[in-house]
Amino acid sequence: MRTALITTVAGRTAHLRRQTADVGRLPRRPDRQVVVAMGEGEAERARPACATSADLLEVPVERGELPLAAARNAGAARAIAGGAELLVFLDVDCLPGPGLLARYAAAADDGALLCGPVAYLPPAPPGGYPRDLTGLAAPHPARPVPPADVVLPGGDHRLFWTLSFAVTAATWTHLGGFDPGYVGYGGEDTDFGQRARAAGVDLRWVGGAWAFHQHHPTATPPVQHLDAILRNAARFHARWGWWPMEGWLQAFAADGLARFDPVDGTWCATAKSGPSRDARSIPGA
Structure with missing residues (x-):
């Protein structure tokens, strides 16, 4: 199954650089990497942080807000046009665990929406994060964490998130991607999960498909x-x-x-x- 890894970015060049390095060390690597830069000039700024083989495209910013839904759609369209059969979306802030792509590929199934566990890392120590991130952070407490060799079906679609997820190209096409009417932060992910539920697409939590969220300052509430x-x-x-x-x-x-x-x-x-x-x-x- 030909796999594409899709990442959207605006700023966060250092996070993208570390993600690119970790993807390059995976035991199973994607057949194609697609990086979607949001905003004028962002592709040029992102290029040095991407793999030389990455497919880099740029989408415009609307209303002064990041077009997250439209950017993911653009990345998926480019990946499918290039022959991808499995689309793996990884937030630019996330680093792939060693089993992320292999576990998603093993669990891939038409009619399923796959999510892996994510752990939130503390601030990086001097010199940056070590290569082995295991044990540095606990998994998100509000979402399932199956054992490494288990796929947990029948998930609550309200818990779907875009930090790390995978879907076959056929299922993506069936769902029609994200609603680009959502512009800026929030809501487009929950909407996508609900449309998957309404279409009978099962949400499955994939044990072993770990991602590690790099620390960055944020406001709560945002x-x-x-x-x-x-x-x-x-x-x-x-x-x-x-x-x-x-x-x-x-x-x-x-x-x-x-x-x-x-x-x-x-x-x-x-x-x-x-x-x-x-x-x-x-x-x-």
Whole structure:
């Protein structure tokens, strides 16, 4: 099965460089690497951090927000056009464990959406992370971690994430990729998981397909993405009838940055958050 590894990037050149190095040391390497740079000039900046054989393309930024959904779609289209039969998506912040590609390939099946466990690394020590990352971080506590040789079917599609996942080209085509109407951070992953559920595509957790998330500073809740989260949450609500990212929405409300209007049934930014667009359910989204 011809495998493509797909990564989207905007900045984070150092993280991409380390990912590229670790991919090059995998016992099983991808037949094709596709790197999708988001924003004008990002491909040129990313090129030195990519493998010389990597297929590098660039997609424009819209509304000042990263087009994560559209970028993943562009990467998948390029990979499939090049003959890929299995698409493995790995976030630029993630380093592949030694068994990541082999385990995804062994578990690949039309009609399945595959996710591997991810551990969040602490800040890198002087000189960077060691090659062997085992034991440096615990797995994410909210998601299953099957034994290394086990594939756990019947997963909760609400737990699907884009840090590390794989899908056959046939299943990707059946699902139609991500909804590019989600622009900026948040929601497009939960929507994709729900569309997989609605299409009868099983979510399976793949033991041994480890990825390790490189540390970077972040805000909790991610206030820098407030507008995008409100807008994308509204798009999701219009389609599925419930609110995603509810923990973040409630945290924004607790900080006085957003409020829920029970009359209109909408979340919107408050004056405290500065100028922002109301997140109203979008008919036909």
